[in-house]
Amino acid sequence: MFAASEAESLIRRLTNLIKSQEELITHTNVISSVSQTLQRCFFYSIRNDEAPSATENAKKLFEIESVLDYVQDELNTGHWSEVPVPTRSCFTAASFIKCLLLLKLTTTFDAKLLKQCLKCLDLGLLLGAPLIENCELLTEAAKRLSEEINRVGEDSGIHSSKTNKRKLSNDYKVHFEKLCAIEVDGIECPSLEQFHREYFSTQIPVKLKGCMEHWPATNKWLDVNYLLHIAGDRTVPVEIGSHYVDENWTQKLMTLKDFIKKHYLDNDSDIGYLAQHNLFDQITELKEDIRIPEYCCLSEDTENDTEPDINAWFGPKGTVSPLHHDPKNNILAQVYGTKQLLLFSPKDSSYLYPHEGKLLFNTAQVDPSCPDLVKHPQFVKAKMYKCLLEPGEMLFIPMKWWHHVTALEKSFSVSFWW
Ligand SMILES: O=C(O)CCC(=O)C(=O)O
Structure with a gap:
């Protein structure tokens, strides 16, 4: 033709x-x-x-x-x-x-x-x-x-093997064990009723295990070539810089292929994070690989039957989301890679030094992974919870609970806010 x-x-x-x-x-x-x-x-x-x-x-x-x-x-x-x-x-x-x-x-x-x-x-x-x-x-x-x-027909020029399902390095496990914090409970795929009674109505975080085995994403997305085939030429927003409070932090639009090449596989000096982006409304083929957890149907508001806000968090090892809270309940589902989360109850907000002003009011000044007790002496009064979120696990983060998230490996997570 x-x-x-x-x-x-x-x-x-x-x-x-x-x-x-x-x-x-x-x-x-x-x-x-x-x-x-x-x-x-x-x-x-x-x-x-x-x-x-x-x-x-x-x-x-x-x-x-x-x-x-x-x-x-x-x-x-x-x-x-x-x-x-x-x-x-x-x-x-x-x-x-x-x-x-x-x-x-x-x-x-x-x-x-x-x-x-x-x-x-x-x-x-x-x-x-x-x-x-x-x-x-x-x-x-x-x-x-x-x-x-x-x-x-155009080759992406990227030939990467599947991401390993290997176990997390022992050093991270030892470091996690030593953290002076209460470990969040883990529970094997609870019934809706048990989840409601013990965690949702009491607003207590919990790790949900074995609830994602039926997600095609847990296998398919390990292969970066699959993501490139479906979405390599799609333009996506990428956060550049160590974290969003850093003064050198910025956001850029680039193709998923460029993001994977520069920030995911090559891991160049700038950390790049495809973070908090509703990738699934943009690229509906990828939505077919995930499942909305049934727990997201629970609500105090009987009128509310809207779908949760679904966001992708895809990045290399070392991405950090600073300590912040969100206005909705959240299930953070770990498709692959491991993340370390540090959490605090809303009751402890005053010990975390929230930023003043309209824009960053939900972000803390204190860095719980390395607190400066001279600047933030009240932090010692905050009760810290910890969670190692491994592939195939989900974490329920109740609304307004503070969370600090570090990727210990290359990682893909999906969050469901409702
Ligand atoms: O995974 C991350 O880096 C942050 C996730 C998060 O903050 C959220 O789901 O609300």
Whole structure:
């Protein structure tokens, strides 16, 4: 097939995913010229003409990029949570339309073009907000593009063997034993009723063993080539730096392949952590490899039957999440690798020196893995709990419980907040 007909066929398959054309091109919350440009670009991208003029093509690409720049400026003004959802939805729509235009304007149909389109969709997924009637448009379109990249066939250039299921080094175990803290209880796959009675209603942390054996992820994800095949060209957010309170800490967007190459396999000087990211709404194929723990259905609020917030935590040995607490109950499931957790009850908050101010109020100044007792003398009064979370184990962290997490090995965890 010629480049143009391959591209046209893909445009057709992508536009077939649209449930409501109206929603894609009507945006009343942005200035009318933006909305009109989106409409023009969309109809241009699906127009069936034999020989589109190169000048007109270039003009349309320039127009859609101006729309994305304009909306991105709006997204970057003020705090993220204050950006109106319709503005973010407009970014989503513009990203999809840009992807169609890139396909329409191409003269060569190759992996490079498909990756450029995929990046566009991922930016829409990461920075935008899902459309209501076209809620799966970008995730499904990205899935099609990933499949197309695999079909066009390009080697990732990474040849890594499976991550070992070996036992944790004894040094870590000895260090853990010596930690002056109470070890969190471990229990073999409790019934829902027992978990509710002994841990959920009393808000006591507990390690849940043998509850993840049916997860395909516990085998499949040990093979980095599998992750690369499914998601190597997907753009993901990566935290760079030793931890998020460090002054050199920053966040970057990069492909999963670059993250794996630079920060996971090569382990370059900067620690990179794909942390607290809802990878599973972005890349739905990976969601098929995990299971929502049944314990997450427990709630004091009988009205609440929403799915938990599911986040991925994927990184090399040595990632640290500083001591902090979260507003929801959490089950942290360890797919592979071992993590060491230090925990404190909310009752001991005042001994942990929470940061002042709106942004870091849920983060402690004290580092429980190496406390400075001159700066933080009250810390000695805090009762510390410890947990070594090994592959296939889950930890229930009740809401507002403080936790400090260190990866002792390359690790992949999934958290369920509810
Ligand atoms: O695994 C980590 O590094 C941190 C996990 C965490 O803080 C959470 O699940 O809330």
